[in-house]
Amino acid sequence: MNVPLLDLKTQYKTIKNKIKQAIDKVLEEQKFILGKHVTFLEEKIANYCNCNYAIGVSSCTDALLVSLMAIDIKPGDEIITTPYTFFATIGSIVRLGAKPVFVDIDPETYNLNPKEIEAKITSKTKAIIPVHLFGQCCEMDLIIDIAKRHNLRVIEDAAQALGAMYKDKKVGSIGDIGCFSFFPSKNLGGYGDGGMVVTNDEALYKKIKMLRVHGTEKKYYHKFVGGNFRLDELQAAILLAKFKYLDTWNKKRGECAKRYDQLFSQANLLDKVASPCVRQTNHVFHQYVVRVKERDELLKYLKTQGIGCAIYYPLPMHLQECFSYLNYKKGDFPNAEKAAKETLALPMYPELTLEQQEYVVEKIKEFYKK
Ligand SMILES: Cc1ncc(COP(=O)(O)O)c(C=O)c1O
Numbered sequence: 001m002n003v004p005l006l007d008l009k010t011q012y013k014t015i016k017n018k019i020k021q022a023i024d025k026v027l028e029e030q031k032f033i034l035g036k037h038v039t040f041l042e043e044k045i046a047n048y049c050n051c052n053y054a055i056g057v058s059s060c061t062d063a064l065l066v067s068l069m070a071i072d073i074k075p076g077d078e079i080i081t082t083p084y085t086f087f088a089t090i091g092s093i094v095r096l097g098a099k100p101v102f103v104d105i106d107p108e109t110y111n112l113n114p115k116e117i118e119a120k121i122t123s124k125t126k127a128i129i130p131v132h133l134f135g136q137c138c139e140m141d142l143i144i145d146i147a148k149r150h151n152l153r154v155i156e157d158a159a160q161a162l163g164a165m166y167k168d169k170k171v172g173s174i175g176d177i178g179c180f181s182f183f184p185s186k187n188l189g190g191y192g193d194g195g196m197v198v199t200n201d202e203a204l205y206k207k208i209k210m211l212r213v214h215g216t217e218k219k220y221y222h223k224f225v226g227g228n229f230r231l232d233e234l235q236a237a238i239l240l241a242k243f244k245y246l247d248t249w250n251k252k253r254g255e256c257a258k259r260y261d262q263l264f265s266q267a268n269l270l271d272k273v274a275s276p277c278v279r280q281t282n283h284v285f286h287q288y289v290v291r292v293k294e295r296d297e298l299l300k301y302l303k304t305q306g307i308g309c310a311i312y313y314p315l316p317m318h319l320q321e322c323f324s325y326l327n328y329k330k331g332d333f334p335n336a337e338k339a340a341k342e343t344l345a346l347p348m349y350p351e352l353t354l355e356q357q358e359y360v361v362e363k364i365k366e367f368y369k370k
Helices: 008-029 036-048 060-070 087-095 140-150 202-212 233-243 246-266 295-304 321-326 334-342 354-369
Strands: 053-057 078-081 099-102 125-129 153-157 177-181 195-199 288-291 343-346
Touching (some): 008 233, 036 053, 036 233, 060 087, 060 153, 060 177, 060 195, 060 202, 087 099, 087 321, 140 153, 195 202, 246 288
Parallel strands (some): 078 125, 125 153, 153 177
Antiparallel strands (some): 053 195, 177 195, 288 343
16 A cells, blocks of 8 residues: 555545636636735635734745744844744744744644743844644743743744644734745645735734835835745635635544544554644644654655655754854754654645555554564
């Protein structure tokens, strides 16, 4: 049997006609930049996240960059965040000349540990970027409380978590700004790059909208130095066609996660395979990540058995070559470093079948019997 890490082709077969119609509509209209599909998608996502405003952008990388630009991040400013994330979270900080200041993660959820934030705040700290990793929201009450007491902005990196909740709130709506990704593998994935910024702050909304088009409101009159951070119409039309399935797909991911948990338990593997720790009411399982001591050997074995798996992420950000000037060293964030050695993402997508999951668990059992 073949069980890929992600199977976009199977999903495409279920929505093919709708996607083709959506693309055709844009082609007939011949309006490719900031047309009505982008506006409709912004309205849908704002509404979905219970936010007043949404701005479609070119990627989540650019969503993070434009958000930091909007809150006036300057060289020398410090931003507190996690070392256990995708590069874009940190890259966007550094591109503005600001300094990422890391706190270690909670070893169970892999999200940044809010209890370590306060000790890292200095007079230069301007913002906190919590990353809702793998589809589960961070401990936002603690983060918001710290931010309020120290007058810091909060930008949620919700690239992996569209639809996830924290208590009764949707991710993205809890801090000052929320950033989402529509990279094809995401829970709501386009057929190319795309992203979205959400906020309840009117001033930030207006500024981000201008920054998206080189800092203009009126064409050729530039109030700020922005960039070309636009989401294009074709992607917006595709995303609109897919958006109506998001909650169903997220629900199916949750069901697949429960099934994995049960299968690991039935196979008596729980002492060897630590399944994800679910703390928040609505984890959207962008990834189903287990923790195993023999990670690299298991990964190799599963690949030989036709099972796709991946490591998110093999090297934490504080140990990346390009950030060596920050002078962090091995051992600074032991939980992140240990997670980077022990975590393994197993196949996860809404269309994953029970038979495929049984096969994955059977092969893991076989690995431990060897
Ligand atoms: C946590 C996180 N932040 C930011 C990004 C960047 O998103 P994009 O690929 O849309 O630029 C990603 C994408 O994988 C991500 O996982």
